[in-house]
Amino acid sequence: MLATPIGNRADIGLRALHVLDLVDSVACEDTRHTASLLQSYGLHKPLIAAHEHNESEAAQRVIALLREGQRVAYVSDAGTPGLSDPGARLVAAVRDAGLRCVPVPGPSSLTALLSVSGHAGWDGSFRFAGFLPVKSQERQRALQAIADEPKACVLLEAPHRIEALAREMAASLGSRAVTLGRELTKQFEEVAHLQADALPAWLAADANRTRGEFALLVHPRERETTDEGALPEAPLRVLDRLLMDLPLKAAVKAAADITGAPRNALYEAALARRDQP
Template sequence: MQHYPEGTLYVVATPIGNLADISLRALHVLHLANVIACEDTRHTQGLLRQYGIEKTLLAVHEHNEAEAAVGVIERLQRGERVAYVSDAGTPAVSDPGARLVAAVRAAGLAIMPLPGASSVTTALSAAGISGDSGFIFAGFLPSKAGERDQAVVGLQGEARAVVILEAPHRIEALAQAMTPLGDRLVTIGRELTKQFEEIATVAASAFPAWLAGSPQRTRGEFALVLHPAAQALPQDDGSRVLGLLLEQLPLKTAVKLAADITGAPRNDLYETALKLKKAGNE
C-alpha cells in the first residue's frame, strides 16, 4: 500500500463529467487531506458532497494562484496534507495548478500526482489514431479571429495529431477557421462522459455543417482531435502502386486510386501512367 506522507501537495484528478470516474485513490486522499485547494469552492463543494466528503476549501484559481500558493506552502511546511483539484479533469492541464505546483517544487516540498480523468486522453482514445505518430496538445486556440486563423494555418503542416479544447460560445468560430484544412479529419468530442456525450469524425471542411446539423451540437464543452496530415509516399512507391493498378484498371481509374492510396500528386501520376502505357506498347 502506498504511503501518503504529510507536508505533501496531492494533485488530484476529478471526473470530467461522469461522477463514477473518480478513482478510489483520489477518494482516499480527499478524505485524508487536511485541506482541499480548488479552482472554484462552490463547484468543488458540490462535487465533494456527492462522495460524502466535508473539508475546508481554499480558493486557488487563475487570478490568485501565485498569491494563494504562499498560503499553501505555509500549510505544507506545517506538515499538512493539501489536495489540489480543478473544476474537472487533471489540474494544470489547461486548468489552474501549474503555478502552484511550480511554487511548491521551488520551495523544496513534495508533490504527488494522482492520475485520473482527462479530456485530452479521452478524446484521443476515441479518435482511433496510431500512437506511432505522436500528438501535441494545443489546448485552447486564441480567441481573437486573426490570431486563431493564424494558429490554424500553423497546424496545416503538423504531421502529428493535435488535441484542441474549445468552449461552446466559440466552437462555431473555430469550426469555420478549420475549414481550410480540407479533407483532414477531425474527431469531435462533445460533453465527453456526460449524459449527452457525442463523438463524431468528419472532414475539417465539413465541421461547420456538422455543427449546424442539430441545435444541441453547439452546447457543452469540446475536446477535438485533428488527425495527422496524410503523408505522401515516396514517388517510387506511387509509381509501383500505379503500375500494379494499370495491369487491371483503365488509366484514369488507376491514376485516381494511386493518388488516393499514396498521396502522390495526381498530375505526376498521370504523366507516369502515360509513359508506362507507351513503354508497354513499344
C-alpha cells in the same frame, strides 16, 4: 495535484477518494463546484480558492499550510490541474519552496478522445494544443501550425466559440480527418468522425451540438503518394544535401526556397528518404 471527473462523477478513482478523505484541506478552482463534488462522495473539507486570478497569492497560503505539516490537495473543476486549467503556478511555487508535490492521475478528455479516435496505423505521437489563442493573428498562426503539423493534434474549445473554430478549421484543414468529442463522459456525450470542412454543417444540423465542452482531435496528415520522378533531379540533390545538416521541415523549406520546387512534393520526398532503411 488531484485529477477529478470531467463529467461522470463515477469516474473518480479509489486513490483520489482516499487522498481527498486524508487531506486537511482542498485548494480548488471553484469552491462551490468542489463543495458539491466532495459532498457527492460524502466528504467535507475546508476549501481554499485557487483560480487563475489569485493562483500566485493562494500558493503562498498553501505553502504556509504545508510547512505547518498539513496535507493539501489541489483540484481544478474537471480533469487534471495544470492542463489548460490553473495549477502550474501552484506547482512551481510549491517546488521552489522545497516542498513535495504528488500527482494523483485520473480522467482526462485528451486521453478519452484519443482512445476512440480509431486512427489505424497511428504511432501514438501527438501534439496537445489546448485552447487556441483568442487574438486573431495569434489564432491564425496556431491554426496554420496545426495544418502544417503531420502528427495528430488535440485542441479544446468552449461552446460559445465552437462555431467560429469549426469555420476556421474548415478553411485551414480542408479534408483533414477530425474526431470531435462533445460532453465527454456526460449524459449527452457525442463523438463524431468527419472531415474538417464538414464541421460547420455538422454543428448547424442540430442546435444541441453547439452545447457543452469540446475536445477535437485533428488526425495525422495522410501521406500523399508522390512520384519522385515528377521532381527534377536538381531539387532532389539540393534536398539530400540539406537533409544532412537540417531537420526535415527546415530542409524542405530551404530546398523549396532555393529551387522553387513544390514544397509538398519535397516534403513527401524527404519523408520517403527518412523512412528508408
